[in-house]
Amino acid sequence: MAHDFAPRPDAVPGCALCEQAGGVVLWQDDAWRVIRAEDADFPAFYRVVAQHHMAEFSALLAPERARCMDIVCAIERVLIEQLRPAKINLAALGNMVPHLHWHVIARFDWDSHFPQAVWGPRQREVDGGAPARLGMPLHDLDACVVEALVRRD
Amino acid sequence: MAHDFAPRPDAVPGCALCEQAGGVVLWQDDAWRVIRAEDADFPAFYRVVAQHHMAEFSALLAPERARCMDIVCAIERVLIEQLRPAKINLAALGNMVPHLHWHVIARFDWDSHFPQAVWGPRQREVDGGAPARLGMPLHDLDACVVEALVRRD
Numbered sequence: 553m554a555h556d557f558a559p560r561p562d563a564v565p566g567c568a569l570c571e572q573a574g575g576v577v578l579w580q581d582d583a584w585r586v587i588r589a590e591d592a593d594f595p596a597f598y599r600v601v602a603q604h605h606m607a608e609f610s611a612l613l614a615p616e617r618a619r620c621m622d623i624v625c626a627i628e629r630v631l632i633e634q635l636r637p638a639k640i641n642l643a644a645l646g647n648m649v650p651h652l653h654w655h656v657i658a659r660f661d662w663d664s665h666f667p668q669a670v671w672g673p674r675q676r677e678v679d680g681g682a683p684a685r686l687g688m689p690l691h692d693l694d695a696c697v698v699e700a701l702v703r704r705d
Numbered sequence: 706m707a708h709d710f711a712p713r714p715d716a717v718p719g720c721a722l723c724e725q726a727g728g729v730v731l732w733q734d735d736a737w738r739v740i741r742a743e744d745a746d747f748p749a750f751y752r753v754v755a756q757h758h759m760a761e762f763s764a765l766l767a768p769e770r771a772r773c774m775d776i777v778c779a780i781e782r783v784l785i786e787q788l789r790p791a792k793i794n795l796a797a798l799g800n801m802v803p804h805l806h807w808h809v810i811a812r813f814d815w816d817s818h819f820p821q822a823v824w825g826p827r828q829r830e831v832d833g834g835a836p837a838r839l840g841m842p843l844h845d846l847d848a849c850v851v852e853a854l855v856r857r858d
Binding site: 607608609610614617618621622624625628629632638639640641642643644645646647648650659666667668669671672673 | 762
């Protein structure tokens with residue numbers, strides 16, 4: 553299911569998200585790729601990454617923003633339907649890698665940081681590890697994400 | 706310039722953002738209000754808050770999402786033009802207050818947490834305080850935000 557990643561001709565040298573996929577590539581087109589972030593604390597953590605280098609969301613035209621948020625919401629809906637999380641977290645920060653990418657993260661009241669942000673202080677250890685607590689193999693969750701993205705193409 | 710806030714008839718009891726403005730209300734219509742967050746570490750910190758209670762962004766219809774992100778981007782563009790920040794941070798988390806609100810935060814390489822998230826560990830103290838470092842009175846920045854929002858109405 554994972555896609556290959558190759559840097560684009562217009563990649564910005566030294567930009568981590570121009571030079572590397574940033575995770576497991578599940579779906580992509582010319583404008584966006586969807587990756588799973590491979591975070592042990594937050595297994596249901598996807599990113600919508602701009603294929604072209606730009607720093608800020610407002611650099612996009614309105615239809616491009618709409619398409620981006622359609623993709624974000626398609627992932628959000630899969631996470632809600634499949635996992636019944638306590639909350640979805642959406643964020644485009646980019647302080648360390650200023651290449652536009654949206655975090656889409658399913659949060660649970662049992663997770664290591666809840667109700668803090670994933671960038672905040674750890675609140676607890678999770679017995680058995682977070683992936684085992686999801687109640688669904690990640691491969692199956694990935695498949696649901698891909699199916700939702702392909703369906704809306 | 707600040708607007709009054711009154712809870713809506715459909716306010717959810719106990720929801721902080723149904724019952725309180727959450728900051729200085731700069732602009733509002735039936736669907737959204739824009740507030741400044743009054744955060745001493747991050748003075749250029751605005752929020753776009755849903756007037757009606759809902760938890761998740763994907764609960765909105767596509768035109769409602771587009772309008773929300775138009776407002777977010779109007780604020781983002783003002784912050785970029787007026788302050789030349791290192792980065793804009795956008796986020797809809799809601800782990801503590803699950804009432805849809807978007808954070809729009811101008812970040813600077815000198816700020817107390819950069820390049821960490823504002824929810825992450827403090828990196829430094831800011832001599833003289835962050836508001837004094839902005840280079841612009843907050844009242845003037847608020848006025849630019851309001852002007853941008855009114856112009857696009």
